[in-house]
């Protein structure tokens with residue numbers, strides 16, 4: 617008798633980077649989760665403002681520890697999840713033309729994974745057979761032409777370090793009030809579709 621095994625379920629890690637709970641990027645992320653979950657993906661959501669994540673001190677402890685950060689806080693578990701999961705969505709509003717402090721602090725702590733990748737020459741993704749993909753959701757109050765440029769550059773650099781292909785953006789200008797995004801003509805539908813897109 618041949619043995620039949622189900623293909624492994626994709627694992628999607630959704631990272632909420634806004635300190636305003638239930639606000640615009642949270643709503644968009646929840647829609648994306650609904651879209652992905654409907655396609656059978658295993659989803660975990662983390663809320664950065666609920667976690668204890670200290671800023672990187674550039675102590676180079678991660679070089680001495682061969683890619684392990686010496687700061688013992690919630691980033692240790694997140695490092696592991698950033699290696700174990702296959703799909704990623706970071707949702708952060710624009711604060712002063714960049715991502716939020718919560719998001720940037722988390723990304724800076726990925727310097728330990730930078731060491732693992734570039735100095736130790738070790739793989740970051742633990743599921744070798746599954747291509748890793750990531751997306752970025754953001755909103756800002758204004759409509760400046762360069763509103764998302766700085767954040768996209770940061771996210772691009774982060775995903776590159778994580779060996780994640782940066783495949784999708786949902787970037788919506790002109791969104792400020794607490795539930796403004798719910799009144800936007802296409803935003804919620806687009807977020808749902810982005811979640812579906814991350815499920816394949």
Ligand SMILES: Cc1cc2nc3c(=O)[nH]c(=O)nc-3n(C[C@H](O)[C@H](O)[C@H](O)COP(=O)(O)O)c2cc1C
Nearest residue numbers: 634636639640641709711712713756757758791792
């Ligand atoms: C500290 C701070 C800085 C902000 N900086 C900008 C900015 O540079 N450009 C902009 O368009 N909106 C800026 N905003 C507005 C937020 O991006 C906007 O309110 C957004 O909808 C918040 O998303 P959230 O509900 O997911 O937290 C800023 C808001 C705060 C609190």
